[in-house]
Amino acid sequence: MRIRVHFYSYCKDLTGCASVSERVEPGSRIEDLLQKLFVRFPRLAPAQKSLLVAVGVDYQGADHVLQEGDEVSLFPPVQGG
């Protein structure tokens, strides 16, 4: 199944793009998607520990199971104010 992935802040710089489409197996978790993305964008991998992940508009953890059509966003710690 295909998942749309959006990058924000310096994740955009590390990948060189604002969004991509990634194919994952049905039943894949966020962790599986991240591993694919780290292979595709090796510069993203060192940021792994600080990355935040949202599905739609809600934060999700590494074990969250993805669904067809999900929009996943990856970004560093937030800094509003």
Place this chain on the structure above:
Amino acid sequence: MKSDPSYPSDKSDVSACAGRMTRNMRRELDITTDKIDELALLQRRELAGDMGAVLCFLGVVRGTEQGRPIAAIDYEVFARMARRQFDLIFDQVEKRWPVASVRLVHRVGRVAAGEPSLWVETIAPHREEAFAACQFIIAEMKRVVPIWKNPCPV
């Protein structure tokens, strides 16, 4: 991956509570590239007779970042998610304190040094709740609302 910064323990409580409670707290949120118009915001203030504390906080872009002078900060936002996360924060405020009103404006895009980037107003019967709610909103915003700063050198 960093641990989930949402409200893992409170999330279900919020949903459950949302079903029970009437949402009486006035809430206004504006995420905008426009300058913050304090006068217009003050003119729109609604103050009920039993409210004894009005607290306004203004966050201003400092002229330095990590010791170096800057001209501005360019704020990036994931707007749809930012609105959702602010709404969750406001749910928490409504659940924890008898706050009558929360209004918040966050500027995004380029904000020059010396200009306000954040305006928060809380109205409550007593100062303790108004201060506590305002502190909570700002602390939680800095933890969960997807907004990022990009300092622009002089």
